[in-house]
Amino acid sequence: MNMISVRTDFSSPIFAAWRDAAGDDWTAYIDHEFVRSLGDGSLPRASFIHYLVQDYVYLRHFARAWALAVVKANSREEMRIAAATVDALVNHELPLHVGICAEAGISEDELFEAEEAPENLAYTRFVLDAGHSGDFLDLMAVLAPCVMGYGEIGTRLAATAADTPYRQWIDTYAGQKYQDVCHKVGRLIEQAARDRLGSSPQETERWRHLCKQFRTATKLEAAFWQMGLRGHA
Numbered sequence: 324m325n326m327i328s329v330r331t332d333f334s335s336p337i338f339a340a341w342r343d344a345a346g347d348d349w350t351a352y353i354d355h356e357f358v359r360s361l362g363d364g365s366l367p368r369a370s371f372i373h374y375l376v377q378d379y380v381y382l383r384h385f386a387r388a389w390a391l392a393v394v395k396a397n398s399r400e401e402m403r404i405a406a407a408t409v410d411a412l413v414n415h416e417l418p419l420h421v422g423i424c425a426e427a428g429i430s431e432d433e434l435f436e437a438e439e440a441p442e443n444l445a446y447t448r449f450v451l452d453a454g455h456s457g458d459f460l461d462l463m464a465v466l467a468p469c470v471m472g473y474g475e476i477g478t479r480l481a482a483t484a485a486d487t488p489y490r491q492w493i494d495t496y497a498g499q500k501y502q503d504v505c506h507k508v509g510r511l512i513e514q515a516a517r518d519r520l521g522s523s524p525q526e527t528e529r530w531r532h533l534c535k536q537f538r539t540a541t542k543l544e545a546a547f548w549q550m551g552l553r554g555h556a
């Protein structure tokens with residue numbers, strides 16, 4: 324299956340436009356060597372665990388960014404979805420990482436104390452700064468690569484992956500439940516953009532900045548994969 328056929332706009336033409344504007348940087352993210360090696364099973368277990376430890380730290384900051392989205396929300400729907408995402412991250416996603424790392428002999432205390440890789444620091448603080456200095460839509464532009472990117476990666480890998488020990492990881496993101504999350508965030512982005520930019524978002528002054536921020540977050544995702552390949556902090 325080729326790349327185009329598994330692409331979806333996740334109910335959001337705005338997301339699709341941001342992705343198109345990110346060009347090769349988007350491809351470098353979703354087709355990174357780390358992703359390919361998850362699919363063909365060649366990724367060393369130590370690299371995967373190293374990634375998961377860093378991802379635990381990442382998700383904590385990511386939950387803080389969604390909490391900031393609660394603060395910046397302008398409508399009941401924005402507040403409801405942002406608050407539900409904070410709950411899902413803190414009470415459901417993080418425990419999954421804790422479970423897998425426990426099997427590798429790493430305790431939750433160790434996860435909490437893990438030394439943060441510079442790539443992790445750069446990405447999460449960039450996202451938080453975008454939120455602090457901007458509004459709800461600025462936050463969505465930097466959160467979209469993370470949420471939608473994994474949705475696209477999951478579908479791509481599910482369509483091509485061989486026998487791999489990372490099947491469960493792939494199925495999580497390819498599964499209907501996660502795909503529905505991506506569509507929900509896609510509809511949230513559409514409404515947030517309509518409320519703040521009107522009916523011709525691409526003709527507004529803010530558009531270029533939003534595209535640039537999305538692209539930077541996309542580059543930071545690729546750098547995060549590269550950090551994972553390194554296999555240590």
Ligand SMILES: Cc1ncc(C[n+]2csc(CCO)c2C)c(N)n1
Nearest residue numbers: 378381385408416469470473504547
């Ligand atoms: C570096 C990094 N980027 C993206 C994700 C994906 N992700 C982050 S939170 C979440 C749940 C929905 O908000 C998902 C799928 C990740 N885990 N780590």
